[in-house]
Amino acid sequence: MVKEIENYVRVLLPQIGAGKTREIIRLVFEIAKRDKLTPEHILPAAENLNFISAKKLLLKKRYPKNYASAPTDVYYLPELNLDFCSPADYAKKEFYPKYIFVDAQAKDSPLAARVRHMFPAAEYKILDKKQKVGSADYSRRADTLYITRENFDFLKNCPCTAGAAGCGYNLINLGFGCAYECAYCFLQQYQNAHAVALPANLGDFLARVDGAHFNKGPFARPRLGSGEFTDSLLFDHITNYSSEIIEFFRGRPHIDFEFKTKSVNVANILAAEPCGNIVVGWSVNTPRVIAGAEYLTPPLDERLRAAARVAARGFGVAFHFDPVIIYYGWRADYKETILKIAAAVPADAVRWISVGTLRFNRELKKIIEARHRNTEILNEELLVGFDGKLRYSDAQRKEVYSYIFPMLKKYFPKAHVYICMEK
Numbered sequence: 001m002v003k004e005i006e007n008y009v010r011v012l013l014p015q016i017g018a019g020k021t022r023e024i025i026r027l028v029f030e031i032a033k034r035d036k037l038t039p040e041h042i043l044p045a046a047e048n049l050n051f052i053s054a055k056k057l058l059l060k061k062r063y064p065k066n067y068a069s070a071p072t073d074v075y076y077l078p079e080l081n082l083d084f085c086s087p088a089d090y091a092k093k094e095f096y097p098k099y100i101f102v103d104a105q106a107k108d109s110p111l112a113a114r115v116r117h118m119f120p121a122a123e124y125k126i127l128d129k130k131q132k133v134g135s136a137d138y139s140r141r142a143d144t145l146y147i148t149r150e151n152f153d154f155l156k157n158c159p160c161t162a163g164a165a166g167c168g169y170n171l172i173n174l175g176f177g178c179a180y181e182c183a184y185c186f187l188q189q190y191q192n193a194h195a196v197a198l199p200a201n202l203g204d205f206l207a208r209v210d211g212a213h214f215n216k217g218p219f220a221r222p223r224l225g226s227g228e229f230t231d232s233l234l235f236d237h238i239t240n241y242s243s244e245i246i247e248f249f250r251g252r253p254h255i256d257f258e259f260k261t262k263s264v265n266v267a268n269i270l271a272a273e274p275c276g277n278i279v280v281g282w283s284v285n286t287p288r289v290i291a292g293a294e295y296l297t298p299p300l301d302e303r304l305r306a307a308a309r310v311a312a313r314g315f316g317v318a319f320h321f322d323p324v325i326i327y328y329g330w331r332a333d334y335k336e337t338i339l340k341i342a343a344a345v346p347a348d349a350v351r352w353i354s355v356g357t358l359r360f361n362r363e364l365k366k367i368i369e370a371r372h373r374n375t376e377i378l379n380e381e382l383l384v385g386f387d388g389k390l391r392y393s394d395a396q397r398k399e400v401y402s403y404i405f406p407m408l409k410k411y412f413p414k415a416h417v418y419i420c421m422e423k
């Protein structure tokens with residue numbers, strides 16, 4: 001399709017420069033992908049167009065909801081290059097690394113011993129000094145498991161986004177790299193060592209908790225969570241972090257600890273004695289978004305079954321509608337998802353629910369296009385927003401929150417419902 005569009009635009013508008021040609025090609029491509037139309041339908045030759053009239057016509061078609069009110073500098077139209085990076089690998093397989101690298105400082109750790117035992121067929125190597133390991137290809141990151149000893153980056157306040165009202169979250173960076181393939185994942189752009197890195201010195205992280213300054217935002221007590229640079233529980237059968245964390249925070253009831261996950265890897269949680277300040281937070285979405293953007297992750301029903309078991313065991317649960325994605329039929333689908341959660345999990349067990357609409361650094365757009373050719377998440381109108389990220393317009397985001405919030409408050413009256421990364 002791309003070649004056909006390029007040829008058509010170059011023949012139709014032969015006199016315009018390379019930069020302008022690239023913008024026209026991109027707009028035609030995005031409309032063709034969304035509306036399943038040919039270039040001739042989108043940009044008819046009979047219209048006698050020049051660059052300005054062609055771009056205006058295309059912007060109106062590409063951004064029909066926002067064109068009349070949006071300023072001219074909110075459209076992000078980078079060069080179209082579907083070979084920008086290799087496509088994602090959606091083949092479902094159990095995590096089994098081909099290579100295991102271990103920092104020399106971590107070589108005698110229980111985690112190093114455990115991974116050696118769990119993955120006997122992997123090539124195993126001790127590294128004398130910290131070094132960059134992993135594949136040159138992001139899609140091959142699950143081939144490499146890197147057991148590290150973290151010396152610096154233990155705890156931090158959630159950086160949120162520029163100009164947003166934060167929720168007072170705090171982060172503990174237990175791991176870097178994920179085996180799921182969410183189309184919107186910022187790690188695709190952010191991670192430069194393409195491996196799954198897991199620290200062997202959890203005790204050093206926990207040793208920083210007492211005496212640390214934690215934000216609490218509008219919550220009664222600080223919340224601390226893992227899962228910024230990886231899924232909190234996806235590798236828990238390997239790390240056993242959750243068992244140690246639960247025991248640690250059992251003695252610190254003034255802090256809520258949250259495991260944020262899309263996984264159903266809750267065996268360690270279920271095996272532990274319940275603890276009131278431990279919360280497992282599931283990222284949830286509509287079945288259509290899960291199937292078409294959260295590749296390799298468990299379906300909604302499985303996530304909810306895991307949440308029900310965790311709640312029944314006596315732990316807190318949380319849900320994160322993040323990212324909410326707008327598509328034709330989103331309202332009915334999100335309503336159904338909320339009703340499913342309400343039917344699966346007792347409302348009193350739900351401690352908090354966050355809602356955030358799709359947003360990402362603009363540079364990620366080209367990566368998403370190249371890695372996830374069939375995803376629909378870029379079809380809606382994404383504009384450069386207040387923090388420089390691509391987002392839905394203010395009006396569309398308000399529409400989402402106005403629709404979802406009252407339902408969440410109705411079905412989960414005791415849960416703290418809040419918005420994530422908004423001004």
Ligand code: SF4
Nearest residue numbers: 178180181182185230
């Ligand atoms: S689960 Fe989270 S970390 Fe993993 S791919 Fe999806 S968005 Fe990224």
